[in-house]
Amino acid sequence: MLNSITLEALRALDAIDQKGSFAAAANSLHKVPSALTYTIKKLEDDIGSPLFDRSQHRAQLTPSGKLVLEQGREILKATDRMMESVQQLESGWERHLRIARDTMIPCDPVFNTIQDFNKLGQPLDITLSVEALGGGWDALHSKRADIIIGATGELPKGLFKTMPMAEVSAAFVVAKDHPLAEFEGELSSKDLEPYTSIVIPDTSQLLPARSAGLFTSRNTIRVDNVEAKIKAQLMGFGVGFLPRHLIKEHLACGDLIEKQCYLPRPPIMMYIAWRADQEGKALKWFANALGATNWKAIL
Structure with a gap:
């Protein structure tokens, strides 16, 4: 039976x-x-x-x-x-917590926080994932993540709790051997059109996708994280905006060269966010620990 x-x-x-x-x-x-x-x-x-x-x-x-x-x-x-x-x-302690970080957020601070949590001796299965652009809000909305580190853009009202982290700025850069490396002045859309752009697509699955720093180009190479984007631009495959805090050394040694660009790219505020209806102790612990991290020094 x-x-x-x-x-x-x-x-x-x-x-x-x-x-x-x-x-x-x-x-x-x-x-x-x-x-x-x-x-x-x-x-x-x-x-x-x-x-x-x-x-x-x-x-x-x-x-x-x-x-x-x-x-x-x-x-x-x-x-x-x-x-x-x-x-x-x-x-009051959940058994599983899903943590997503924006691709612009380095993984070391997240691992350090997990290491601190492990000292509590509280059993917890943790799933880590990476999102881009509006994908953080989408991950919370679709419930594929419990907490997001580095959400950006307009804050949804009422659905989520948030903590500000720090502002992140981006620079338009080219490799030292790229044809645009010797260009003087501000790059226009006409100047950029002959060259390949390197982009990270929005990872949203349900909410409308967003874009940032896109320009008309001959070809486009899409990569799934900022590490790959940095590598592609260092190799001269294409050009585009990159987060300053992740390319400081490359700018300092001259491997990447910053250029003025017609596209506006003001600094953006990043947030830690989670759904307002969640009450688990592990979520609250991580929200407090991540909120206390010195993100201004990191970003």
Whole structure:
């Protein structure tokens, strides 16, 4: 009967698929292989369909097995979410926190904050991700992140809590060997048009995408983070704006040369932000710790 299907059986099926064999799965679950074989056989009897094709040297999932595994994983995820919610309700500490940083934010301050949190001895699974432009607000809006470091642009009203960090300024730069390196004066759109631009696209998935510092160019190279953009411009692939705090050394040694550009690019304020309806102790700890970081010195 379908109501006989247990979470233990679904976890066994998931482990076999993840580990590639009954023996490896049994080891990961701290069981003997015979116990795992019995669990899967009982699951097959309960469902009334074989989950594995055992005619080959290595057992392969049948179409029924794939279906049970796919939907079983959704059940396991829902169960884990339920348990996390219960644990948070009882203790106030969430079990999982998703932290996203804008690509202009260096990772070291984030890692230092995590290191400080680990000293508390409080169990917490942390997922780190990177966003660009409006992607930070979008990550909070779509609930793929719990807290964002370096959100920019217009502040949504009512939905989020925010802390100001520091203003970030950008410089329009070219590599020392780029044809524009010797250009004198302010670059116009006509001056830039023959050259390739290096851009980081907005990572928004639901909210409207934003753009910054775009100009008409012969070609465009899109990269997914600021480190790649800096590398591409150092190699002379193209030109564009880069955050000053990340290229200070390159400007000082002359590898990158700043140019005046017709495009306005005033400094922008960055914010730490999180959803106003979140009450977890881990989120509050990180919000306070990140808010106390000396971002003006970093940025």
